[in-house]
Amino acid sequence: MKNWKALSAVVLSAAMVLAPVTALAEEGPYRVCFVARASADTFAAWLTSEMQKAAEEYDDIELTCVSGEADDAEMAKQLENCITKQYDYVIVQSNNNAAQAPYVKAIADAGIPVVTTNPTTHQADLDGETGDPEVDNAVMEGTGTVDADPVAQAAVGAQRAVEEVPENANVVVFRGPSGNYHAEKRREAWDTYFFDVRDDVTILYEDYANWNNDEAMALMETWVQGGTHIDAIISMNDNMAAGAIEAVRNNTDYIAEDGTPSFLAYGVDGTAQGCLLIKEGLLTATALQDAGEIAALNMSYAEKVLHGEMDYTEVNDYVDAPEINADNVDEFIQIYVANGEISESDL
C-alpha cells in the first residue's frame, strides 16, 4: 500500500514538472477556438463551416469549433473551457449577449485575445444600458469584433419597401427571438426606415416566430384567415419569410395560377432558400449576411493578431449587406451552388 502511495506521488510530481516543459517544447500551430451559438441553427452552422474552410488557408492556425447549442449555460461552459485549455485566440458568437458578456470578459482578463462575431458584444451588455448611445454601442472593453450591422441589413429592405408598398397597405411582421441583438436591431431599423416614414401602413399582426420557418408558417396560415388581404410580409430573416410564403403558396388570393404573387415579401440574410424564393418571384428582396466573408475576415485578423501585427482590441470590422433582388439574384445563387447548398437540378 505504502509503495503504491509513493509511486503515485512520484508519477504525479513528475507529471506536474514535465507538463509545462512538454507544452513549451510543443511549438505547434496557433490554437484558435470558435464558439458558435448553436449547431442546430442554419446560419451558425454555415458560419462554422466557413470558419473551418477559412482556417484551412492558414498553415499555422489549428481551429477547434465548439457549440453552445443555443443554451446560455452550455455557452458559459464552453467559454470557461477556452480559459482552461488556454487557447491562443478565441472567437465568440454569442447566443445571448448579456448572458455571455461576463464570460467573454473573463477570457480577456485571462490574457487570451477574444473577438466577438455576429453579434458584437457591447459594453452595455456587461454594465447595462446607460442611455448614452456612444457608451452603450461601444464594443466591450478589451475585446474586438467582426460583425454584420443588423440595422444596415434591415434598412436594405425597409428603404425599398417605402417606395414599393402600396398606400394604406396592411402588413404582417415576423420577429426573431426576443432579446436577440440582431433580431431587435433589425426590427428597430424597420421602424426607423419604414414605419416612421409610412404612417399610412397598418401592422395587421406582429409576432415572434423565433427565426423558425414552421412557426412563421403556422402564424401566417392563421393570419390570412383574418379576412383582410396582407399586402406585405416583413420578416427579420429569410427563414421566417419562407415559412410565411409557404403558408400562402396554394392560396389563389395570394398567388395567382400563373405564379404571380399579390403581396410583397422582405427578408434578411440572403440564405439559399431566400435566393431561390427571389428567383421564383415570391420574395421581393433580402440583404446578404455573408458567413463566408465574416469567417474570412475573422481568420485574417486572427493571423495578424497572433503574429503580433496588430492588437486584438483593434479588430473592429463590419461586412457589407448587399441587396439581393430579382435583378442580381443569379450571382448570389452561385455562392450556394459553389458551397453545395443548391444543386444545378434545384435551378
Added chain:
Amino acid sequence: MKSSKASTYLQRFSIYIVLIAMFVACSLLSPYFLSANNLMNVARQLCVGILLAYAEMILIVSGFLDLSIGSVLALAGVLSVSTFKSTHSMLLALVVAFAVGVACNMINAVFVAQFDVPAFIATLGMQQVARGIALYYTGGANILQLGKYVKLGQGMVGKVPVPVIIVLCITVVVWYLFNHTRYGRNLYAIGGNRKAAEASGIDTRKNIFISYAIVGVLAGLAGAIFMARNNSGIPNGAVGYEMTGLTAAIVGGTSFSGGVGTVMGTVAGAFIIGFLENIMNLIGVNSYIQSIIEGAIIVLAVAFDIRSKNRKTTKQIMAVKDEKK
C-alpha cells in the same frame, strides 16, 4: 338515479364538453374562426401533433414514454427528403422515413425492454443521438426544393388536405388497435399493473417492442409530412415536439400513471390545444400572454376532467357501500 346518469355522462364525456365549450367560445370571439378555411387550417396544423400524440398515448397507456420523437421525426424527415431528391421515388422516400423511425425506436425498445433502462433515460439519449445524426448528415443546412414531395404536406384531395386524410386513416387504425385487438387490451393491462399482466401470461417485452415499432412508423410518417409542409428538409425542425404530443395525450385524458387513455380523447386534447392557439393568433394576443393563457387553460381542462372522474368514482364507491349496508 337521474343525477347518477348525468354524472356518468360527465365522467365519460368531460373532455368533449371542454372541447365543445372551447369551440363555442372561439366562435364568439372571432367571426373568422368558423370559416371552412380556418377550420381546415387548424386540422392541417394539428396533423403532425396528432400523430405524435397517438405515439405518446400508446406508450403512456402501457407505462412508458418517448422523449426522442421530435428528433427522430427530424432525422427520418431529412433522410426521406434526401432519398426523394436523389431517386424521385415517393415510395422509397416513405420507406426510408418509416425505416429510420422504426430503427431508432427499436434501439429505444432494446434498452427499455431488455436492459430495463427507464424509458425517460433511454429516449432522452436517443433524442440527442438522432438530432446529432440529422445535423451531421445535413451539415446544419436545410435541404431545399422538394418538388413533388410537398404534395404529402400541401396537396389536396378535393377540398381536403392530404395530411388530414392520412391522419384520419391512421386514427381508424389506432382506434381499431386499441379497441378490437388483444394487443390493445394488453397495453392497458401492462400500464395498469405490469407484474399482474406478466403473471397473467402477457409477454410484456414483446408488447414493448411492438409499441415502439408503431411509434417509429408514426414518427417517420410525421417527419415526412412535416418536411413536405415546410417545403424543406429541416434538420433543426420539430424541436420540443415531444411535448406537443405528450400535452395533447395528457389533456385528452391519458393518465401518466398508465392504464388509462383513449384515441378519441387524444384527438379531443389535440383540438383543444389547436383551437386555443388558433383563436389567440386570430384575435392577435401577444405571444407572451398566449403562453400564460395556454398553460393555465390546459391545467384547468385537465383538472376539470380529473375532478369529474373522481366525483364519479367516489359516488360509485359510496353506492357500493350503501348496497352492502
